[in-house]
Amino acid sequence: MSDSEITLKITPPRLPRGAVERERLMEFWDDVHERTAIQLVAPAGFGKTTVLLQWRRRWLEHGAVVAWVGCDAEDDPARFVTALSRSVHSASGRLGPGSTRSGIAALTDLLSEIAQRGAQTVIVIDEAERLPAATVRTCVQYLLLNAPANLSVAIGSRAALPLRVAELAAKGNLATLSTDDLRLRFEESLSILEKSLGPKLTLDERALLHEATEGWPIGLQLAIAMAEHDADPGAAVRSLSARRGHLQDYFVESLLSRLPASTVALLTRIAILDDVNAELCELVSGQPDGDAQLQQIIGETPIVIVGEDTDWVRLHPLARDFLLSRFEQLPRHEQSELHARVSHWYARHERFHEAARHALAAGDDLLSQTYASRSLWTLGTQGKIAEAREWLERIPAAMLARDSGLKLGAAFVLAATDRNADALPIAREVIDDPAASPASRVEASRVAAGATIYADHLGLLPELLARWLPMLPEHGEPLYAVSSLNARAMAALHAGDTRTLRELLDQAEHHGETGSLRLAAGLGRMLRAMSHLWDGNPELAAATLRHVVAQSEQESGRRSMVASLQASVLAAALLRVGRPGEALSLLANRLDVIEQWGAPDNILLAYQTLARSALGEGDERRALQVLEEMDALAERRQLPRLRIHSLADRIRIHAPHNARETISALTKALDETVAEMQRDELRPLLPECQLAAAIAKADAALARHAVDEAERLLDAGDALATSLRRHGDTRSIMTLRSVVAWKRGDETAKPLLKEAIHLATVAGDAWLLVHAHPLALDMAKDWEAGVVVAEPKPARASKLAAGPRPAVERPLLVRNGVLTSKESEVLGLLARGLSNKAIARILDVSGETVKWHLKNLFQKLSATTRKHAVDRARLLGLLQEG
Incomplete structure (x- = not known):
């Protein structure tokens, strides 16, 4: 090997332009950088080399000697x-001839030299999968087993190397990053997209891009390259495809050109499968030895995703899209034959949803309908309502009419959609039929309960439950027991009996959460968090759901029904604890799912979160638009409760401006809609609607200085909130009562506000003062009632009353103030226009520390730029004017 070849092999590649340093991976480095062996094992395009280059820089900053070797088959x-x-000699500055021996003997000399030098030394071996087996078996293995204490070896490889590392692992000297570790998290994708495309994409479009690329770094970069050169980046994202442009070029160059023709042919045919195992490999290829074929595509292709169950793999969606375009070029008879083979295989394994889809693709409509009819129940229990609804529309009415079980399955699917009114009559017909089997009547009761909840007709639940519960012992299927407990929990929630709700959910959890219980168990967890929100304890609600949502996303996908509905509750909780950025990210590219498959409570929480986040940004126009959209949805779905909350929140937005005519029209509509809640099926929801109306009208009364009227409304609202145990509303009313007292000059104003602030602080409610009344924040500042501000001069109440509600993005109600002392110092210097380096010099800290404080400031102030952070701080009274 010539000197020039060696030089190229040991020279690290250039760090990609715009590469984002991922905090999570840097923290991993902090924990493992002194271990003997660090492996990064993932397919192409997952950023292994980029991470190694970033780690190399970090090692160098810590004074280590870092050698780099790029590998090849020679x-x-x-x-x-x-x-x-x-490489080691070059990195250490010793350019002598080195050992006069060769092979393992020379490697021994090198390790001895490293040990004698004593300096922390790192050897980075990149693209190690290209090494010949003999080199791995001898040299790399020897290197790891004989590494001195001051040597670390970092290995980047597309596939796990056949190394004996059990002893290293047992002694804590091995660390591994896998594909899932290197996959971009949602927030990381958003950060990269923000840096690359700025405001060119909406939050929903960024979420869509993350979901389409599934955290595949190279996929995201290729999509960014496509979008940034498009006149309409948003449209480019919405029509993202691997069948054209940069993505197609990537797959042609990295996939087709580098793989054997037999492997390309196999990949093209398995592209019709959602997931694939060895048996299906044999089926579509027509060749024996499916295990070998599967291992071959895992080892040779960068686009195969291996799940927790390693018997099954799937293609990355973008790669699958590209390969399907190749499949569609096969002769039509071959396509049909493959689909038919696969359909029969799925049917034999009772996976009727997939069997139906492939039968349809094979052109067998009748068989497709038969399989589809058998898939409805399973899809429904798994929460795959969209897929079930799609099949339902293909099943002939005659087939539904002659099969009562199928009709009930269809009714369950309809119950969880905007067609829930069609489901209830079907279910009632079975419930009332004395000839129906006990199992059919239990299933019908489950369908009827679901339909009433989705229609907001909770007044019908007691009668349904009275007939349903006695039948349960006759049918031992756990699903029906859990579903009945969930239905009773929903009724308990709106009665304000959250303690009973949690007792019911405790019973449901004993039945498990797998198989047919997945949907019911997921909804039960959501109800538990909803109960904490009802109690006015958003911090506990967030803690209850955070990991649950992540698990649901991992199991079913980010836009799955269960994950999206749980996210609507978690977003509401996070907003109230002062984390609006996270709340909006949770709802990104999910609102349509929540609208279509969510119960009224999910829809209400999602829309209120969006509206209140907009208010926090001072964007009243956007907040009103969101609330009007909710009103239109309420009309389409015939959900008057949603309309009441839309009207009430709009009144509260207009109240500080004393927009009398607008408020009068909204109040008239509010009173008329509240009157509708007197209907028997809606009556259980009446008290909470009256509560929302009372608070809104009290706000309006305060705006026109009708203090006595406001007090009467607040007294009525307080009684309602107390009876419903809605402690968050109780605190809001207490805050409004303090405003009433302040307007009267009553000495009770201060203790009332202090008590409300104390209760909110305990519950982690960051939005109390902002959402309660614009004067309340000024009053709290004046009295220093638990609110710490950097500006000694209080803002005037008239100023707040005349403008939009202040944009508080982090809790003002923490005992140590909004910002730490160091953050306040950084903010003050930032306001003077100083650079990071200048701030670091003045505070005598590192540049990284300044960046860390800025990141915290941006999060607390929900700011995106330095200027935005300063403007937000002035708005909040955290900086003196001028």
């Missing part, structure tokens, strides 16, 4: 050791 043991020795 690296036999002698060549590999030669390159390794030259």
Whole structure:
């Protein structure tokens, strides 16, 4: 090997332009950078080399000697050791000839030299999967087993190397990053997109891009390259496809050109499968030895995703899209034959949803309908309502009419949609039929309960439950027991009996959460968090759901029904604890799912979160638009409760401006809609609607200085909130009562507000003062009632009353104030226009520390730029004017 070849092998590649340093991976480095072996194992495009280059820089900053070796198929043991020795000597500044021996003997000399030097030394071996087996078995293995204490070896490889590392792992000297570790998290994708495309994409479009690329770094970068050169980046994202442009070029160059023709042919045919195992490999290829075929595509392709169950793999969606375009070029008869084969296989394994889809693709409509009819129940229990609804529309009415079980399955699917009114009559017909079997009547009761909840007709639940519960012992299927407990929990929630709700959910959890219980168990967890929100304890609600949502996303996908509905509750909780950025990210590219498959409570929480986040930004126009959209949805779905909350929140937005005519029209509509709640099926929801109306009208009364009227409304609202145990509303009313007292000059104003602030602080409610009344924040500042501000001069109440509600993005109600002392110092210097370096010099800290404080400031102030952070701080009274 010539000197020039060695030089190229040991020279690290250029760090990609715009590469984002991922905090999570840097924290991993902090924990493991002194271990003997660190492996990064993932397919192409997952950023292994980029991470190694960033780690290399971090090691160098810590004074380590870092050697780099890029591998290829020609690296036999002698060549590999030669390159390794030259790299270590070059990195350490010792350019002598090195060992006069070769092979393992030379490697021994190199390790001895590293040990004698004593300095922390790192050897980075990139693209190690290209090494010949003999080199891995001898040199790399020897390197790891004989590494001195001051040597770390970092290995980047597309596939796990056949190394004996059990002893290293047992002694805590091995660390591994896998594909899932290197996959971009949602927030990381958003950060990269913000840096690359700025405001060119909406939050929903960024979420869509993350979901389409599934955290595949190279996929995201290719999509960014496509979007940034498009006149309409948003449209480009919405029509993202691997069948054209940069993505197609990537797959042609990295996939087709580098793989054997037999492997390309196999990939093209398995592209019709959602997931694939060895048996299906044999089926579509027509060749024996499916295990070998599966291992071949895992080892040779960068686009195969291996799940927790390693018997099954799937293609990355973008790669699958590209390969399907190739499949569609096959002769039509071959396509049909493959789909038919696969359909029969799925039917034999009782996976009727997939069997129906492939039968349809094979052109067998009748068989497709038969399989589809058998898939409805399973899809429904798994929460795959969209897929079930799609099949339902293909099943002939005659087939539904002659099969009562199928009709009930269809009714369950309809119950969880905007067609729930069609489901209740079907279910009632079975419930009332004395000839129906006990199992059919239990299933019908489940369908009827679901339909009433989705229609907001909770007044019908007691009668349904009275007939349903006695039948349960006759049918031992756990699903029906859990569903009945969930229905009773929903009734308990709106009665304000959250303690009973949680007792019911405790009973439901004993039945488990797998199989047919997945949907019911997921909804039960959501109800538990909803009960904490009802109690006015958003911090506990967020803690209850955070990991649950992540698990649901991992199991079913980010836009799955269960994950989206749980996210609507978690977003509401996070907003109230002062984390609006996270709340909006949770709802990104999910609102349509929540609208279509969510119960009224989910829809209400999602829309209120969006509206209140807009208010926090001072964007009243956007908040009103969101609330009007909710009103239109309420009209379409015939959900007057949603309309009441839309009207009430709009009144509260207009109240500080004393927009009398607008408020009068909204109040008239509010009173008329509240009157509708007197209907028997809606009556259980009447008290909470009256409560929302009372608070809104009290706000309006305060705006026109009708203090006595406001007090009467607040007294009525307080009684309602107390009876419903809605402690968050109780605190809001207490705050409004303090405003009433303040307007009267009553000495009770201060203790009332202090008590409300104390209760909110305990519950982690960051939005109390902002959402309660614009004067309340000024009053709190004046009295220093638990609110710490950087500006000694209080803002005037008239100023707040005349403008939009202040944009508080983090809790003002923490005992140590909004910002730490160091953050306040950084903010003050930022306001003077100083650079990070200048701030670091003045505060005598590192540049990284300044960046860390800025990140915290941006999060607390919900700011995106330095200027935005300063403007937000002035708005909040955290900086003196001028």
